[in-house]
Amino acid sequence: MKLPDFWKTYAVLAVLGGLGAYVYFVESKKEGKPEKSKEKVVSLDKAKVKELSLAGAGKEEVKLVKDGTSWRLTAPQAAPADAQEAESVLSSLEGLEIDEVVSETPGKLSEFGLDPPKTKVTVVQQGGPAQEVLFGNKTPDEGSVYAKQPNRPRVFTVAAYSANTFDKKPFDLRDRDLLHVQRDAVRKLEVTGPDGGYALARDERGEWGFTAPLATRAGRWSVDGLLGNVETLRMESVAAEEPGDLKPYGLDKPARVVRLGLADGNTKTLEIGGATGDKKHYARAGGRSLVAVIPDAIVDELGKGKDALRAKRLLEVSSFDVEGFNVEAGGAKKAYGRTASKDKDGVETSKWKRTVPDGKDLDTTKVQDALFLVGGVEVQEFLDKPAGAETYGLDHPALKVTIREKDKPESFFEVGEKGGAYYARRAGDEAVLKLDATKAADLVKKFSEL
Structure with a gap:
């Protein structure tokens, strides 16, 4: 008797089932051979x-x-x-x-x-x-x-x-680090060179400022970049271990000298001499006889002079850290304060209020925009030997803002206008600053309208 076709299907399934059982009960029982570890050449700790x-x-x-x-x-x-x-x-x-x-x-x-x-x-x-x-x-x-x-x-x-x-x-x-200095340990920086000299100091808040040739603000990130080059400076070769004469290397009268005053009271000095002719210079660390060859990167940075390190924004302000500020504009004096609270989800929100002359709640976005713009106004020119205040409209400023930031002392800036040009003075700065006129006018407008 001929079996129905479906019995063929059952037969195939039976064979497959048998194979599966074999794999499970036989192959799965086989232990995998672990890969043989390689022999170490030496026994070393x-x-x-x-x-x-x-x-x-x-x-x-x-x-x-x-x-x-x-x-x-x-x-x-x-x-x-x-x-x-x-x-x-x-x-x-x-x-x-x-x-x-x-x-x-x-x-x-x-x-x-x-x-x-x-x-x-x-x-x-x-x-x-x-x-x-x-x-x-x-x-x-x-x-x-x-x-x-x-x-x-x-x-x-x-x-x-x-x-x-x-x-x-x-x-x-060989240890190629010339100075062994960490940028965070530097408290003072003095540089002398063919284009003049300058000195900077860092205050307890970490802010850098020039102390010579005049008191003026320095750009935090600009100074940090220069110190980063000093920190990572490595010699590329040794020109002389014990030179009898420094003159061939231009180190009898160094072209540039960098002095670093450290937090522990010690001083590190870098002397830079003549060029080697292949985009490198001779240099040595103060107190060491070794003459090294260093890349030109740090020489190029120093060659930019003090203006490359100056604060090129009107005032660096963290708008979210400002707790209050006073504004004098158009003959009126106003004061503003910020309060912080948490919503039902625990998210902190800020609210601004004009506290003088009234107690009006303000649009927080408008206040934040005005504060943010302070750090967006570029300085186009530094006038280190300014004439009288009336020359720049600063005898009667169009705007004066005094800012109180968290954990920082009060700071201020004032803006004057003369003949369509805008000038400013700021805390801790002896210079008069010529500002970007468009942004300065917008700044005066925003604060006057608060």
């Missing part, structure tokens, strides 16, 4: 390493010794070492793994570039013997390097990128 040396055929030996938490070079000359570079080399050595053993009993080591080795790394750990690793030629595919240890005959390979870590020149491991 970098925290215990006290000495590190790098040498090789045709190379100067570079030897470093750890002194507390810092490193110093002892060969080929005594000098401070770059601790970060030294630790990077040790990390690479600590994690160095054998990719493949090429031969347990190799013939001529010279065939692998190991006699003599191209690079030899030696480390000494506290309380332990010295460990060495020799590095030779690259493999034909250039993805690996032949290597061995002197106390064992076998030759093995390691990743080429790992081996490259140990190919260092003495200067690569």
